[in-house]
Amino acid sequence: MAQMMYRDAVVTTIAEEMERDPNVVVLGEDVVGGMGTAGGPEAIGGIWSTSTGLYGKFGKDRVIDTPISESAIMGAAAGLALAGKRPIAELMFADFIGVSLDQIWNQLAKFRYMFGGKTKCPAVIRMAYGAGYNAAAQHSQSVHQILTGMPGLKVVMPSTPADVKGLLRTAIRDDDPVIFLEHKALYGMSGDVPEGDYSIPFGHARLTRAGQDVTIVSSGLLLGFCEAVADKLAAEGIGCDVIDPRTTSPLDEEAILDSVEVTGRLVVVDEAPPRCGLAADICALVADKAFSSLKAPPQAVTPPHTPIPFARELETAYLPSTDKIEAAVRKVLGWR
């Protein structure tokens, strides 16, 4: 085990995979940083420091600094993948899928199926998502809801440095397009990361707290909020299973259903808006497949159906809080 930050787990894993497989290439805005300036290449990396040092190690043909052209970046990733490479393309902010969605949705996601299985499409699209920085409506969004709904894509949401390593390795080696969502509030999170060739298969949730009374499902920034609530309630003798799905497509339905069969109570906490989202999806899953175990109606804790506001007070009010999560847990506990 090594102590490592979430952001460093990104760079380390990419470097290890680039070392192992010459077909792995990186592209994105400022992934080198300093190109065409007096400071020179790598004078300063991208704003998240998730590609630091790659250019020096692997050179300009494998670490491709691009102009601000997200549509072309995603399209080039699609073309690289069709032509036998394993691109890792970066969107600086997940919100920028807006500019580049055709290449992700109508191209990357569709190729393997639409071409009758004749091709693989091994592209990883990494992006920083999530609120907590007062970056307002166009730089704070959680987009897994949109992308999870797109057949052909795999969607990964690591919540710890170890999961970054294990899941990113699997993503890079996967033959389908994988959306890799990094929560920007977690980049500075430190944790133990297994050394060596560590990988985590997709579709395997992680149980982060164990209890008999309530099942809480969450990921990213809010997972920490849920764990805090679970720890608080544990002191009162209330036990919560806290489940981090790790991948939203494929989704580990079994882990969630098994837990609800014991607890009979479900709270899903998600950072995306409430309609047609992951929380609604998991509530529907449980209503359908674990109906007879339920002791209370499944609860979704999400932001309201509004764009993300700027001011500190507003963003705080917008996001699910530990208070709101605790209230939802107490609500399912107190049902009838």
Next chain:
Amino acid sequence: MQLSRDALLRAYRQMKVIREFEERLHTEIQTGEIAGFTHLYCGQEAVAVGVCEHLSNDDKIVSTHRGHGHCLAKGCDVNGMMAEIWGSREGLCKGKGGSMHIADIDQGMLGANGIVGAGAPIAVGAALAAKLNGEGKVSIAFSGDGACNQGTTFEAMNLAVVTQAPCIFVFENNHYSEHTGVDYAVGTARDIASRAEAFGMKVWRGDGTDFFSVHDTMREVLEYVRAGNGPAAVEFDTERFFGHFEGDPQRYRGPGELDRIRETRDCLKIFRASVTGAKLLDHADLDALDAEVLKAIDDAVDKARAADRPTPEDVLADVYIAY
């Protein structure tokens, strides 16, 4: 064309307001009181002011993530802007938008924009509306050298040409997009105007550190576009005095670069030297304005600090339905 004394004083004051607004934000941001990402316009004042001094409220502009200068030049209220950046509900966007999303539709300011390249198509739409209204009004898209690489910008230019929209694409080439140099990121390096030309537009080029170059160039451009000749594009060479965003360590700059551009490429110094040299204004006139502007900015900060904070209920306002 010689500007009147009043027009000169006004232009200087506008540039100075932007300068001091940004310099003050630079200091205030270090205290941690201001939230979010802030991109300062310091160094580029002559472009925003040289363009907007020609416009009325019925002419529209669409801005960028580096929008404070465009907003102030187009007539947005200093106090309302400061309050917005402070996240107050008395801000121009009630604290919902912040630095990157300041808008004031009544002033013809259709919004700063957090998405690079999003502005140009919107400006074309506003220009098409102006064409329908038939009153000779125009719409202006401000874009950076980085934004000129975005497909949306290309599409907007072509759409403007084929629809003969009274749209003006103003490219502010400050040589950097985030941490990357224009020589790397723009295939036509320091010549963005030629791209616009290739789309079939008449283009101009000007010195963005010289208010008079910008103002004179824009007079010609506006005459051309208001006369119904379709769209046009202008490229201004300029400088950004601060980092890409506040907190950027700017290691991509050359040694002494910041001092050099502050010394030799400062549009306020250049303006002052030019008007005092030609005996159009005295140093005393300008010093008086400097003092007045500093006071206005102090006031704006005091007011922003004291302004009402938003309440949790405000989250659910101004959206057609909130679940």
